[in-house]
Amino acid sequence: MSTVTNSTNIFWQECQIGKLDRQKLLNQKGCVVWITGLSGSGKSTLACSLGRELHSRGKLSYVLDGDNLRHGINKDLGFKPEDRTENIRRTGEVAKLFADAGLICVASLISPYRRDRDACRAMLSDGNFIEERFYLLCEERDPKGLYKLARSGKIKGFTGIDDPYEPPLNCEIEIKQENGVCPTPTVMAGQKQLRRKTTTYLKGRESGMVLNSGVVMSVAHVSANVCQYIACNPERLRSDVVLDLLFCLPLQPFRRLALSLYTYLGYHTPHSD
Amino acid sequence: MTGTGTGAGNFCPLLRLQATSRIPKLGFLKLNHSLIGFRSLQIKASDGSNQLRLNVALSDTNANGHATGSGTNLKQLSTIGNSTNIQWHNCSVLKDDRHRLLDQKGCVIWITGLSGSGKSTVACALSRILHQRGKLTYVLDGDNLRHGLNKDLGFKAQDRAENIRRFGEVGKLFADAGVICIASLISPYRRDRDACRAMLPNGDFIEVFMDVPLHVCEARDPKGLYKLARAGKIKGFTGIDDPYETPIHSEIVLKHGEPCASSPVEMAEKIAVYLENNGYLHA
Numbered sequence: 001m002s003t004v005t006n007s008t009n010i011f012w013q014e015c016q017i018g019k020l021d022r023q024k025l026l027n028q029k030g031c032v033v034w035i036t037g038l039s040g041s042g043k044s045t046l047a048c049s050l051g052r053e054l055h056s057r058g059k060l061s062y063v064l065d066g067d068n069l070r071h072g073i074n075k076d077l078g079f080k081p082e083d084r085t086e087n088i089r090r091t092g093e094v095a096k097l098f099a100d101a102g103l104i105c106v107a108s109l110i111s112p113y114r115r116d117r118d119a120c121r122a123m124l125s126d127g128n129f130i131e132e133r134f135y136l137l138c139e140e141r142d143p144k145g146l147y148k149l150a151r152s153g154k155i156k157g158f159t160g161i162d163d164p165y166e167p168p169l170n171c172e173i174e175i176k177q178e179n180g181v182c183p184t185p186t187v188m189a190g191q192k193q194l195r196r197k198t199t200t201y202l203k204g205r206e207s208g209m210v211l212n213s214g215v216v217m218s219v220a221h222v223s224a225n226v227c228q229y230i231a232c233n234p235e236r237l238r239s240d241v242v243l244d245l246l247f248c249l250p251l252q253p254f255r256r257l258a259l260s261l262y263t264y265l266g267y268h269t270p271h272s273d
Numbered sequence: 274m275t276g277t278g279t280g281a282g283n284f285c286p287l288l289r290l291q292a293t294s295r296i297p298k299l300g301f302l303k304l305n306h307s308l309i310g311f312r313s314l315q316i317k318a319s320d321g322s323n324q325l326r327l328n329v330a331l332s333d334t335n336a337n338g339h340a341t342g343s344g345t346n347l348k349q350l351s352t353i354g355n356s357t358n359i360q361w362h363n364c365s366v367l368k369d370d371r372h373r374l375l376d377q378k379g380c381v382i383w384i385t386g387l388s389g390s391g392k393s394t395v396a397c398a399l400s401r402i403l404h405q406r407g408k409l410t411y412v413l414d415g416d417n418l419r420h421g422l423n424k425d426l427g428f429k430a431q432d433r434a435e436n437i438r439r440f441g442e443v444g445k446l447f448a449d450a451g452v453i454c455i456a457s458l459i460s461p462y463r464r465d466r467d468a469c470r471a472m473l474p475n476g477d478f479i480e481v482f483m484d485v486p487l488h489v490c491e492a493r494d495p496k497g498l499y500k501l502a503r504a505g506k507i508k509g510f511t512g513i514d515d516p517y518e519t520p521i522h523s524e525i526v527l528k529h530g531e532p533c534a535s536s537p538v539e540m541a542e543k544i545a546v547y548l549e550n551n552g553y554l555h556a
Contacts, residue, residue, distance in 0.1 A: 006427040007419035009507060011496055015397040015412050017404045025409060044362040055366045060374060060409075062450040063366075067359040072472075073442035075354035083355070093422035094443055101411040101452055123421075144350060144360055155358060 022102035028059050030099035032092075033130045033226060035108040036117060036168060038160045040143050046219065047108035053223050054104055062098055064091055066109025079157055085116050092120030099124060104226065112159045114166040130226065131168055371451035372556045377408045379448035380553050381441075381473060382544060384457040385466060385520060386483025387512045388498060389490035391537060392457035395483070395527070398541035399455055406545075408554060411447060413440060415458030428509055434465050441469030448477055453553065461511050463518040476551065481544060482523040487512050489529055 023029055033050065035043045047063045054061040066087070070077070074090055077083040088111050098105035111117050121129045150158035157163045224242040350358045372378050382399070384392045393414055400410045415436070419426070423439060426432040437460050447454035460466050470478040490512065491499045502510035509515045525547055527540045534540045548554055 006425055006432070007423065008428070009496070009498055009501070010416040010419045012420060013393045013397075013414045013416055015400060015414075017397070017400045017410070017412075021404060022409065022411075025404065025407065048362070048364045048366075052365045055370060055374065058374065060371065060451070061366075062446070063364050064446070065362045065364075067362055070356035070359045071353050071361060072445065073439055075356055078355040079357070090422060090439075094446065096421065097411070097413070097443065098447075098450070101447070102409070103450060103452070144358070146350075146358055149358070 019100055019102065026060055026102045028102065028104065030102040031104055031130060031226070032095040032099050032120075032124060033104065033106045033222070034095075034111070034117065034120065035106065036111045036131065038165055039110055039146055039158070043108035043110075046222075047106045049219050050106050050222060050226075053219060054226070057223075057227070059104060059227075060102070061104040061106060064095060064098075064105060064107040064109075066091070066107075066111075069094075069109075079163075081113070081163075084111075085113065088113070088116040088120060092116075092123050095120070096123050110159050110165070112163065112165040114168065117168065368449055368451065369556075375409055375451045376556050377451065377453060378477075378553045378556065379451040380453055380477045380479060380548070381444035381448050381469075382453065382455045382479045382481060382548075383444070383460070383466065383469065384455065384481045384483060385460045385523075386485060387487060387490045387517055388459060388510075389493045389495055390483035390485040390529075391540075392459075392483055394537045395481075395540050395544075396455045396457040398537045399544050402538075402541050402545050403453060403548075403554075406554065408453060409451070410453040410455055413443060413447075413454060413456045413458075415440075415456075415460075418443075418458075428515075430462075433460075434462065437462070437465040437469060441472050444469070445472050448473060453548070459511050459517070461515065461517045463520065466520065479525065479544075479547070480520055480523040481525045481527060482520045483529075484526050485529040 019030070033047075035047055037043050044063075044065050044067070047065060051061045051063045069091060070087070073094065074087050077087050088109070091107055091109060091111075095105045095107050117131065121131065146155065146158065147161070149155045150161040159165050220243060224246075350360050353359060368379070382396075384396055386392050393412075393416075396412045396414065400412050403410045418440065419436070422443070423436050426436050437458070440456055440458060440460075444454045444456050466480065470480070472478075494500060498507060498510065499513070501507045502513040511517050525544055527534055527543065534543055545554075
């Protein structure tokens with residue numbers, strides 16, 4: 001019998017079906033991918049893309065979006081610092097439950113305070129918490145028109161304008177993106193299930209940019225990391241090494257063929273990388 | 274050329290949109306105004322004698338199927354409870370996709386009853402039965418959640434209500450994810466249980482009532498709490514000094530002493546059969 005903060009006389013109930021059983025059933029390991037960044041940085045879009053990516057590989061994932069949760073479990077919370085802390089705490093607890101159930105939980109919320117994010121990290125056993133910082137030119141995009149309202153003083157305590165955002169010091173993945181032109185959706189070579197239709201055309205200011213090829217690459221890196229984690233590899237490789245192996249290895253014989261042709265025909269061989 | 278737009282908001286402005294290039298006889302026209310937030314457009318064009326009137330509905334997807342804007346631009350910012358300026362984000366992976374992946378349908382099995390009536394035992398037994406059939410379940414136990422998510426709540430009436438509300442919300446998230454969520458908590462107040470029922474789509478909330486008389490629970494007293502309550506050491510204990518409102522519309526009632534449901538495993542089987550009959554154990 002124990003007393004935890006306000007709850008007295010409670011017992012921990014053990015169940016025969018545990019985390020490992022569910023892991024075996026789903027053929028994946030539950031974890032939490034925590035995407036943090038300013039409003040309008042594209043967290044929700046990235047979270048959805050990641051969810052879709054994982055789904056296409058047959059993995060069960062679930063997106064916990066900050067705004068969506070504020071429609072449900074966190075609807076009694078505002079945006080004062082203590083409310084934000086409670087919001088992050090509750091999201092962390094729910095994400096922990098999902099990870100325990102064996103799902104890959106993708107949480108995307110601003111979560112501006114470092115202490116709260118670290119508290120969430122501490123909640124989960126080591127290695128189950130993957131923090132990503134998503135950095136983007138947010139105010140220029142302003143997809144919900146909130147920066148405009150905040151600048152005109154209509155919203156008080158808006159993160160990035162009058163409320164601080166504390167960037168993570170040691171996050172697992174940091175995605176920095178430069179605004180660029182994205183002419184075509186990119187299709188990952190040789191990976192049919194990575195066929196992704198999440199890039200759109202950037203057309204002036206009439207339509208907003210959803211993702212461009214840079215972000216697609218970022219998602220590929222994140223997926224590489226997450227999939228390694230799920231597959232419980234004893235040796236973790238860097239994400240770019242994984243992607244290199246995945247895509248470049250099949251093309252190696254062609255490269256060798258090209259080189260030998262060049263040599264045979266007496267042309268200068270290009271410098272080998 | 275002039276056009277009127279009916280916006281998503283409460284206004285209906287008349288915009289004079291100038292063509293930025295010479296108007297071709299047959300071709301495309303570029304407008305100098307952003308059309309974000311507009312649902313439909315009525316275009317009136319005239320060149321002297323000829324008049325043209327067009328009603329254009331602006332869809333929220335491009336020709337290649339992607340959302341225009343950031344997808345959620347056309348939706349309003351709303352205020353729910355204390356959260357202001359929030360917007361619902363739709364995800365491309367739908368509930369049905371997850372159902373197909375897991376070969377089951379998500380739902381919430383809400384086991385309610387007095388302390389010591391056997392809720393956790395039945396919950397675990399059910400979880401084991403369904404796991405053996407290859408279904409993904411998760412048990413949300415009242416006590417376990419009070420170690421984590423609900424550790425800031427006590428046992429006062431409003432705390433119990435908040436406890437049940439959060440359980441309902443989390444159960445809803447699990448059901449949406451496709452997991453069969455088994456919630457076992459006392460949940461003594463009818464109004465709060467019904468509020469949770471209202472949160473989920475029809476049929477996805479399955480209430481199971483552990484109909485065990487108080488004296489049987491007290492005789493079992495697995496955690497020694499009834500003894501403490503009778504001695505006055507615990508105040509507001511359900512069944513002793515706090516009311517338990519019996520459910521009226523439970524989907525399943527597990528009555529103590531019934532011949533075909535006398536052990537936790539048999540009770541769990543009864544619930545599993547209900548799930549099977551209602552199509553929750555396949556996509």
